[in-house]
Amino acid sequence: MNAPLTIKAKAPSQEHERGLLRFITAGSVDDGKSTLIGRLLFDSKGIFADQMDAISRAKHKRTVGDTIDLSLLTDGLEAEREQGITIDVAYRYFATPKRKFIIADTPGHEQYTRNMVTGASTADAVIILVDVSKVKFDDAGRAELLIQTKRHSTIAHLLQIEHVIVAVNKMDLVDYDRSVYDRIITAYEEFAQQLGLKDIRPIPLSALAGDNVVTRSEKMPWYEGPTLIELLESLSVYEESHDDPFRFPVQLVARHGGHQAKDFRGYMGRVEAGKVHVGDKLTVQPGGQSATVKEILTFDGSLDVAVAGQSVTLLLNEYVDISRGDMLVAAEAPATLLKTVNADICWLSEEPLEMRRKYWLKHTTRQVAAKVAKIDSLLDINTQERHAGDSVTLNGIARVAINVQQPLAADGYDRIRSTGSFILIDEVTHQTVAAGMIRLD
Structure with missing residues (x-):
C-alpha cells in the first residue's frame, strides 16, 4: 500500500507542470486491457524497434496473420503468454508532448484481485474496461454489468481514485452500435451513483483496431468526446x-x-x-x-x-x-493516536482471516503487533449492501476493528492516503494478508 512516490527533491513544481499521471486498467478476463495499453504505447510511439521485433516473433501470438499482438508488450511472464491472461501487475512508462504517464496493467481474474489492489493503491485514475460482447441484456433491454466490473469499481471507490474512465471496448464486434453503448453506460452510471463514484468519463473504443484510442474513429461519428489519450492528457492531478x-x-x-x-x-x-x-x-x-x-x-x-x-x-x-x-x-495539526484501528480491508490471502491469529500491522515506517478484534460487516459487491460475517476470505472486503499493541499516529484514508493506509502481515508465514484503509468517522 505504501509504494514509493516519485521523488521531487530538485524541482517539485516541474514535475507538477509536466503532469505525471499514474493510471491503471481494470476489467474482466479478455476485456482487452493489455491490448489497450499496447495500442497506447504503439500509437504514441512509446515502444522501441527491438520490442516490436520481439513481439512480432513471439510464439504465443493471439492474433490472425501478420497482425501484431500488442498485448504481449505487457504480458511479460511466460504463464501469461501461454494462457493469454494477465497474472502480475505490469508497469509501463511513456510520454506525450503534454504529459508523462505510468501505467499499471492489472489482472482480470477474480483470484488476482489482490494484484489489482496493489496497482490501484498509487493511481490517480482508473480505466474500467467493459467488453461489449460479454454484456447481457434483460428483456427490457437493460444492460447487466459483470461482477468484476462492479468489484473493480468498488475497489476504485474504496481507494478513492479520483478519475474513473469507463471504456466500452470491442465496439467493432457490435458494428459500432450507439444504442448498445448508451445502454451499457446508463447501467454503469446507475451503479456508480449507488457506489458513490463521481467523476465518470465514458468512451467507446476498439483497442485492437485503434478506434478512439489515440486517433479518432470515423466509424463512430456519433461520439463527439475526446479520444482516450486526449482524455488522459486532460485529467487534472492536483497535489492536494x-x-x-x-x-x-x-x-x-x-x-x-x-x-x-x-x-x-x-x-x-x-x-x-x-x-x-x-x-x-x-x-x-x-x-x-x-x-x-x-x-x-x-x-x-x-x-x-x-x-x-x-x-x-x-x-x-x-x-x-x-x-x-x-x-x-x-504541532498545530497532529495525527490521531489509535489503539483500536477501524478500517476497510481487502483480504489478499488464500487463508481466511482468523480472529484468534496474531498479525503485524505495517503503517508507514511503523510495525506493531495486532489482532482483529471484530468484523463489523462484509461488503456484497453485487448489491453494495453490508451484512454480518465471522470470517473474511480471499478478495473479500470488510469493515473491521483491529487492536494494536502500541498506539499508531494515523489519519483517515479519506484525508491523507499515505498515513491512512496499512497492510496486515501474518506473524507466522510473514505473508501480506490484507490491505487496509483507516476510517475515523
Whole structure:
C-alpha cells in the first residue's frame, strides 16, 4: 500500500507542470486491457524497434496473420503468454508532448484481485474496461454489468481514485452500435451513483483496431468526446498532499561515525503530506515531545522548505527520543493516536482471516503487533449492501476493528492516503494478508 512516490527533491513544481499521471486498467478476463495499453504505447510511439521485433516473433501470438499482438508488450511472464491472461501487475512508462504517464496493467481474474489492489493503491485514475460482447441484456433491454466490473469499481471507490474512465471496448464486434453503448453506460452510471463514484468519463473504443484510442474513429461519428489519450492528457492531478498537515514518518536516524567533535543527529525519511520550513514547530508522535526544525538536508544541499514527495533529512534544535517508526507532525495539526484501528480491508490471502491469529500491522515506517478484534460487516459487491460475517476470505472486503499493541499516529484514508493506509502481515508465514484503509468517522 505504501509504494514509493516519485521523488521531487530538485524541482517539485516541474514535475507538477509536466503532469505525471499514474493510471491503471481494470476489467474482466479478455476485456482487452493489455491490448489497450499496447495500442497506447504503439500509437504514441512509446515502444522501441527491438520490442516490436520481439513481439512480432513471439510464439504465443493471439492474433490472425501478420497482425501484431500488442498485448504481449505487457504480458511479460511466460504463464501469461501461454494462457493469454494477465497474472502480475505490469508497469509501463511513456510520454506525450503534454504529459508523462505510468501505467499499471492489472489482472482480470477474480483470484488476482489482490494484484489489482496493489496497482490501484498509487493511481490517480482508473480505466474500467467493459467488453461489449460479454454484456447481457434483460428483456427490457437493460444492460447487466459483470461482477468484476462492479468489484473493480468498488475497489476504485474504496481507494478513492479520483478519475474513473469507463471504456466500452470491442465496439467493432457490435458494428459500432450507439444504442448498445448508451445502454451499457446508463447501467454503469446507475451503479456508480449507488457506489458513490463521481467523476465518470465514458468512451467507446476498439483497442485492437485503434478506434478512439489515440486517433479518432470515423466509424463512430456519433461520439463527439475526446479520444482516450486526449482524455488522459486532460485529467487534472492536483497535489492536494501539499495542502495537508505535515507528516514525516522517520525511516532512519543518521549519526556520524563518532570520531568527529561536532555531533550530528538527523532524521531521514520522506515527506508524506504537507510541507515543512526551517523554524517550524513539530510534535513527535506517538511520544508527544516538541521540537523545532534546525535544518533540512538533501543530497544536493540544504533547503528552506520541503514538500510532499521529497526525501530529506531533518535536523532539530532539541535532543529528543526519536526512532524509526515515529512520526514528526505539524504541532498545530497532529495525527490521531489509535489503539483500536477501524478500517476497510481487502483480504489478499488464500487463508481466511482468523480472529484468534496474531498479525503485524505495517503503517508507514511503523510495525506493531495486532489482532482483529471484530468484523463489523462484509461488503456484497453485487448489491453494495453490508451484512454480518465471522470470517473474511480471499478478495473479500470488510469493515473491521483491529487492536494494536502500541498506539499508531494515523489519519483517515479519506484525508491523507499515505498515513491512512496499512497492510496486515501474518506473524507466522510473514505473508501480506490484507490491505487496509483507516476510517475515523
